[in-house]
Amino acid sequence: MRDSWRRSITRELTRLRHDGPAALLWSLRITVAAVASYVVATLFFPGTQPLLAPLTAMLVVQVTPVSLLASGVDRVVAVVAGVSLAVTFAAVVPLEWWSLGLLILVAITIGQVLRLRSNLIEVAISGMLVLGVGSLGAESAAWQRLAETLVGAAVGIAANLLFPPKVASADAGRAIDGLADSVSELLTRAADELTELVAEGGEVAPAARTWLGEARRITHDIPRVGAALLHAEQGRRFNVRAVGTPNVGPGLRQGLEALEHSAVAIRGMFRALMDATHDATWLDDESAEDVLLGIAQTFRELAAGVDTFGQLVRDEADPATHMSPTDVQALREAREGLHEARARLDDLLMAGTAPELVELHAAVLSTVKRLLQEMDLDERMRRQVRLLRPARARPPAAEEPTPDAETQLLPRIPGERRDRPRP
Known part of the structure; x- marks a missing residue:
């Protein structure tokens, strides 16, 4: 039992030593992107607390570069669809249990038609938040939510371009x-x-x-x-x-x-x-x-x-x-x-x-x-x-054979039995 605990502790310490710096940098990237998007959003909407901007930035900045634009676009499309649907509902029906259920059903259906993948539920969330302010403030709430989402997505994309994630x-x-x-x-x-x-x-x-x-x-x-x-x-x-590194x-x-x-x-x-x-x-x-x-x-x-x-x-x-x-x-x-x-x-x-x-x-x-x-x-x-x-800039200066040189000669070791041919 003591040996098992010792192996577990050693394994966790090794994992922390290898993955700790990368995890810290990943956390800093997300934190900086979220704070920057909040600061930018407050410049557009002074006197408010635009928390949707950092939320969007956090969701966008954690994806890989190849899916970065797709994630940002999908999220913006989801918000636009949700707020547009909520403005329409607010102008026609009051906020009741049946209207809320109908809004969610229609929003999720629209998200499936638009193939929004992981951002599908964002259509219903945006619609519910905007519908909750009532018919009088629905239009202004819709525009603010859309603008905050655009700010968060833009800052998240910029953060990934300026501080790209490591090649994993x-x-x-x-x-x-x-x-x-x-x-x-x-x-x-x-x-x-x-x-x-x-x-x-x-x-x-x-x-x-x-x-x-x-x-x-x-x-x-x-x-x-x-x-x-x-x-x-x-x-x-x-x-x-990834430029200049072997694939x-x-x-x-x-x-x-x-x-x-x-x-x-x-x-x-x-x-x-x-x-x-x-x-x-x-x-x-x-x-x-x-x-x-x-x-x-x-x-x-x-x-x-x-x-x-x-x-x-x-x-x-x-x-x-x-x-x-x-x-x-x-x-x-x-x-x-x-x-x-x-x-x-x-x-x-x-x-x-x-x-x-x-x-x-x-x-x-x-x-x-x-x-x-x-x-x-x-x-x-x-x-x-x-x-x-190609990765070595110059040959090793030491005269003693390196492990790589020994590896190169491995298939031709004198006196070594040759491998049997495969059937």
Whole structure:
């Protein structure tokens, strides 16, 4: 329990160190835009409290540059539609429960027709606020609300153009690496628990069902990572801070898709393990212990490959990152481990055994092949080297080989076993 708390505190402190400055700058951007829009609106409407202007600025300034204009235009259109509808209602009907309900129904319908997306409800809100002042003051309230909205949208757009948000590629890389860590941790835990069950003579099927449930949860979390990547991709467009920086979006997209396919394959592997160990007769054989221990070893090799792949994707999000000798060694070991697992499972399938074991070995072998094909650690490493070369202003002055130079030579290490061709 104490170790769990220590890991949680360390993880939160690391997250605060990485994300704290960016979060503070984001808060300052929104605060400055809101205050500036309020000051500008008071110049147009002295003696009032134009809170709609800072509200609009806060909603506009937090979007990405590519959706900035669309968000501002949608909000202005929503306000114009709402106040126009309210002025019409105020001139015809009094404010009663039935007129309020009719106004909301018509306003939401108009918003859907205009396809105002997240600003759809603003049509009804604007109409309700203007209708509440009565027929005598509806027209003046409508013009003031419209003007405050225009001021807030203009200030929000100006703030995003003058102080553009950061390119969130690094955040997307961390999110993808976090997904890889979840898969890797599940495989490592499954390997450790399977080894303990073999030593203690416990049942494997219930544990496999638990691992399968955890794998399902991880795959259900993939859309959240995809949203972070989409935000990073949109954040580059029309963003002056992205000028001169390499576009790592396609590589990150390929990395997320590879992890998604790998996670689905791993989920199927756990399902095959659960089916193969449920009321199975082969578990009584003397060779069952060796089979399960071999599967546990394969889990560890898969975990090392997924963890290394996630780190490579995260490094690719920041092309200035230099791979350390430890990272290079981890890449070597992960690559060799996956190929050893494939060779071992190929031999087991050729040897022939009980039908349940044949299906289980085939499922595990299919997962290993899927990870080898999807992640392609060598190509991912070469992609990072290609991105890194333009980023370096000059070669390193030290005579000692850099981690990048060692990485470049990784596929041609003397005496290293060549990878087997893919089927």
